[in-house]
Amino acid sequence: xxxxxxxxxxxxxxxxxxxxxxxxxxxxxxxxxxxxxxxxxxxxxxxxxxxxxxxxxxxxxxxxxxxxxxxxxxxxxxxxxxxxxxxxxxxxxxxxxxxxxxxxxxxxxxxxxxxxxxxxxxxxxxxxxxxxxxxxxxxxxxxxxxxxxxxxxxxxxxxxxxxxxxxxxxxxxxxxxxxxxxxxxxxxxxxxxxxxxxxxxxxxxxxxxxxxxxxxxxxxxxxxxxxxxxxxxxxxxxxxxxxxxxxxxxxxxxxxxxxxxxxxxxxxxxxxxxxxxxxxxxxxxxxxxxxxxxxxxxxxxxxxxxxxxxxxxxxxxxxxxxxxxxxxxxxxxxxxxxxxxxxxxxxxxxxxxxxxxxxxxxxxxxxxxxxxxxxxxxxxxxxxxxxxxxxxxxxxxxxxxxxxxxxxxxxxxxxxxxxxxxxxxxxxxxxxxxxxxxxxxxxxxxxxxxxxxxxxxxxxxxxxxxxxxxxxxxxxxxxxxxxxxx
Ligand SMILES: *[C@@H]1O[C@H](CO)[C@@H](O)[C@H](O)[C@H]1NC(C)=O
Ligand SMILES: *[C@@H]1O[C@H](CO)[C@@H](O)[C@H](O)[C@H]1NC(C)=O
Ligand SMILES: *[C@@H]1O[C@H](CO)[C@@H](O)[C@H](O)[C@H]1NC(C)=O
Ligand SMILES: *[C@@H]1O[C@H](CO)[C@@H](O)[C@H](O)[C@H]1NC(C)=O
Numbered sequence: 001x002x003x004x005x006x007x008x009x010x011x012x013x014x015x016x017x018x019x020x021x022x023x024x025x026x027x028x029x030x031x032x033x034x035x036x037x038x039x040x041x042x043x044x045x046x047x048x049x050x051x052x053x054x055x056x057x058x059x060x061x062x063x064x065x066x067x068x069x070x071x072x073x074x075x076x077x078x079x080x081x082x083x084x085x086x087x088x089x090x091x092x093x094x095x096x097x098x099x100x101x102x103x104x105x106x107x108x109x110x111x112x113x114x115x116x117x118x119x120x121x122x123x124x125x126x127x128x129x130x131x132x133x134x135x136x137x138x139x140x141x142x143x144x145x146x147x148x149x150x151x152x153x154x155x156x157x158x159x160x161x162x163x164x165x166x167x168x169x170x171x172x173x174x175x176x177x178x179x180x181x182x183x184x185x186x187x188x189x190x191x192x193x194x195x196x197x198x199x200x201x202x203x204x205x206x207x208x209x210x211x212x213x214x215x216x217x218x219x220x221x222x223x224x225x226x227x228x229x230x231x232x233x234x235x236x237x238x239x240x241x242x243x244x245x246x247x248x249x250x251x252x253x254x255x256x257x258x259x260x261x262x263x264x265x266x267x268x269x270x271x272x273x274x275x276x277x278x279x280x281x282x283x284x285x286x287x288x289x290x291x292x293x294x295x296x297x298x299x300x301x302x303x304x305x306x307x308x309x310x311x312x313x314x315x316x317x318x319x320x321x322x323x324x325x326x327x328x329x330x331x332x333x334x335x336x337x338x339x340x341x342x343x344x345x346x347x348x349x350x351x352x353x354x355x356x357x358x359x360x361x362x363x364x365x366x367x368x369x370x371x372x373x374x375x376x377x378x379x380x381x382x383x384x385x386x387x388x389x390x391x392x393x394x395x396x397x398x399x400x401x402x403x404x405x406x407x408x409x410x411x412x413x414x415x416x417x418x419x420x421x422x423x424x425x426x427x428x429x430x431x432x433x434x435x436x437x438x439x440x441x442x443x444x445x446x447x448x449x450x451x452x453x454x455x456x457x458x459x460x461x462x463x464x465x466x467x468x469x470x471x472x473x474x475x476x477x478x479x480x481x482x483x484x485x486x
Pocket of ligand 1: 114115
């Protein structure tokens with residue numbers, strides 16, 4: 001699921017120019033490609049810099065290639081010109097069977113003249129690319145992971161020189177593929193390790209590589225085995241429900257999180273004594289997760305945190321004051337969640353976390369269209385975790401019409417349904433979005449617009465009426481409970 005919605009132009013191009021554009025690799029040359037892989041736990045950050053030279057006047061659309069396996073594990077991709085903040089438009093062309101790779105077109109900010117150059121920086125985040133090795137560890141053992149990747153960066157263009165650097169978070173690298181018998185594109189054996197970094201290359205004079213023959217004959221596979229002393233977190237599933245209430249002037253957000261420590265599985269039984277003594281000596285087992293620190297929005301109230309057993313009281317919340325809408329601010333409320341038990345490798349923890357916010361911090365009203373606009377945060381980042389599967393449901397006020405929504409990046413699928421609770425007469429419209437493999441780069445805002453003329457006009461009188469109605473409802477609810485008990 002890639003960030004490729006800046007598409008209007010490229011859709012047009014695809015229609016007019018056809019896929020020929022994509023496979024025609026004559027308009028550029030790579031004077032250098034440098035790839036840097038920052039190894040992590042569940043997430044691996046890859047930065048690839050392409051120094052490109054145009055071979056014809058008017059070259060503007062540069063084609064990127066991702067190998068099939070790389071594409072499958074890339075959950076986020078963004079291209080920029082080196083040193084600039086603007087994100088370049090990117091269009092996904094899908095899998096090219098002749099190329100044996102997935103192709104993307106990046107639109108450079110200016111067309112290049114022949115011999116004109118640009119430095120393109122492509123950042124990706126890979127998920128599900130590392131695995132614990134050995135896959136079991138005793139409570140006091142360390143943890144190590146393996147990362148596997150293809151060595152050469154594919155490109156439809158000729159490449160003068162290429163390097164790949166793989167950087168581990170710690171200098172303890174147990175092993176790495178040395179490629180002793182690989183002498184294409186190089187005269188020496190250019191694999192070096194320095195501290196926590198392994199450098200492959202330079203490799204010179206690589207022909208266009210995004211084609212099946214090259215991949216079959218020349219591509220190399222490398223494996224790095226490195227120490228990793230943090231838990232490896234996966235959110236197996238996240239269900240966020242955001243409920244907009246004009247009545248209460250409230251935005252309620254509730255997350256149901258199914259968290260897993262997918263690091264090395266705990267060998268044998270968990271010993272609380274060993275755990276406590278290792279805490280005491282300041283050497284907690286590296287793959288264990290004792291607590292989570294989450295950054296929640298400013299201005300929240302009535303936060304709650306419970307798991308299958310009940311309320312969890314061992315959590316702390318420090319609330320930052322509300323930030324007026326539209327003001328850039330880094331203020332966050334900080335919540336420290338301490339699960340009931342330390343999360344060892346292979347263990348799961350399911351919990352529910354929710355809070356209320358003043359609706360005015362998120363909502364506005366557009367005079368011109370007569371529509372409300374509400375910005376709903378897509379998710380709360382859990383540091384270092386990949387969210388395998390996310391469902392985000394936004395429940396609008398009853399009677400909302402003319403509903404429109406724009407997520408920060410396309411969802412796998414989305415749908416508009418009706419959410420009925422027993423106090424509703426006609427049910428509330430609800431928007432549901434599905435995502436896969438979300439990372440720290442995916443914490444955007446979903447903008448929802450809708451008309452709710454009834455509540456706008458009658459909000460004041462209704463607020464007065466509400467007091468009476470709620471008295472009535474309390475009675476009503478009590479009655480229902482009574483009936484059930486009998
Ligand atoms: C581009 O560079 C090459 C080699 O330096 C040179 O032969 C060629 O004339 C240049 N083309 C243009 C249009 O400047
Ligand atoms: C959990 O905590 C909330 C708020 O503190 C309280 O209203 C609720 O009754 C508690 N539930 C249980 C089962 O203790
Ligand atoms: C963790 O949850 C997953 C998915 O629900 C399940 O398949 C797995 O067996 C659970 N692991 C443990 C140790 O309970
Ligand atoms: C929309 O979502 C609801 C709830 O998740 C589901 O029951 C329904 O089948 C979905 N509709 C479509 C068309 O996907």
